[in-house]
Amino acid sequence: MGFRKMELAVETTGLTKKYSSLIAVNKLDLKVERNSIHGFLGPNGAGKTTTIKILVGLLKADEGTVKVLGQEVRGDQADSRLNIGYMPELPKFPKHLKGAELLDVYGRMYGMTEQQRKEQIPKLIDLVGLKGRENDLIGKYSKGMQQRIGIAQALLNNPELVILDEPSLGLDPVGMVEVRELMKVIAEEGMTVLVSSHLLFEVEQICSHVTIINKGTLLASDTLQKVSGMMTGPAIVHVELTKFSDAVGKAVKELPFVLTVVRNGNNLRIELNTHEDVRAEVSQKITQAGGVIVGMNVKGSNLEDVFLQLVTKNQGGKAQ
Numbered sequence: 001m002g003f004r005k006m007e008l009a010v011e012t013t014g015l016t017k018k019y020s021s022l023i024a025v026n027k028l029d030l031k032v033e034r035n036s037i038h039g040f041l042g043p044n045g046a047g048k049t050t051t052i053k054i055l056v057g058l059l060k061a062d063e064g065t066v067k068v069l070g071q072e073v074r075g076d077q078a079d080s081r082l083n084i085g086y087m088p089e090l091p092k093f094p095k096h097l098k099g100a101e102l103l104d105v106y107g108r109m110y111g112m113t114e115q116q117r118k119e120q121i122p123k124l125i126d127l128v129g130l131k132g133r134e135n136d137l138i139g140k141y142s143k144g145m146q147q148r149i150g151i152a153q154a155l156l157n158n159p160e161l162v163i164l165d166e167p168s169l170g171l172d173p174v175g176m177v178e179v180r181e182l183m184k185v186i187a188e189e190g191m192t193v194l195v196s197s198h199l200l201f202e203v204e205q206i207c208s209h210v211t212i213i214n215k216g217t218l219l220a221s222d223t224l225q226k227v228s229g230m231m232t233g234p235a236i237v238h239v240e241l242t243k244f245s246d247a248v249g250k251a252v253k254e255l256p257f258v259l260t261v262v263r264n265g266n267n268l269r270i271e272l273n274t275h276e277d278v279r280a281e282v283s284q285k286i287t288q289a290g291g292v293i294v295g296m297n298v299k300g301s302n303l304e305d306v307f308l309q310l311v312t313k314n315q316g317g318k319a320q
């Protein structure tokens, strides 16, 4: 009442893109909250890159509307891109340029003054961890360093929204951790981050919100916690005790989120009505009842399970 809903960073409605008869993006409603790290998740060919290219104005939608930072995007006007930072999938930069030179070239394209470039470029080189290597040729950069100069490029114009298309593609585990940390830093600087990935565990570790698509169609979109909780069927906790007692059995059943308890010797199989992590509560209750836990594990409830379930269910979908 009276309050204007805070504008979303990205809002598409009915977004559709076809490549001749192939429906790459199918009536997609994508909503990205401001100041979030939003994971855009889907298997190969799901339509992530196509959607992103439409958001940044490189491709034109066939149907639907696209709003980025409150402005309608139609695919031809460049000014709507000025507040967006974009790193394409597997960016290829000229090998004969030095890292710092590349940023300078892009800075000029953004219309930054020499003074602005002088201030901003060293800051970004530092932020992405390339200090000391900025005067090396890009041709001599490792994949990880190329991704990082790509991210620096995406941050040049101090964008409100940063869109990164699979920034950890081709990186080794260490490089992937570094890129994840970098995304967190970017978000802490106050930017909204939209990051595409087919790697579930990665999204799970850094994102506050997740959208899952497959074959161009939206399967789920919500906070990470809600999407993780979308599993069909209950979450199960297995507990191994040194010795079962009736007092322990009774105590566990008293917990408000426990549906059923099945005992097998000193093992309990506890069915929950929640996908939240309640291991601490279960453990505390058992200890209070005089039980001693020697093992505990939770089945399901991670994004990987949800993702596989959603994608498998969707196999008969209309798009290809």
Ligand SMILES: Nc1ncnc2c1ncn2[C@@H]1O[C@H](COP(=O)(O)OP(=O)(O)OP(=O)(O)O)[C@@H](O)[C@H]1O
Pocket: 019, 022, 024, 042, 043, 044, 045, 046, 047, 048, 049, 050, 051, 089, 198, 320
């Ligand atoms: N230029 C193109 N011409 C024809 N078909 C295309 C073109 N670009 C993409 N496609 C098709 O559109 C669908 C979506 O592709 P897109 O690249 O958007 O998926 P993606 O989710 O980014 O996949 P990946 O994880 O492999 O990067 C795929 O079936 C792909 O083959």
Ligand SMILES: [Mg+2]
Pocket: 048, 049, 050, 089, 166
């Ligand atoms: Mg892609």
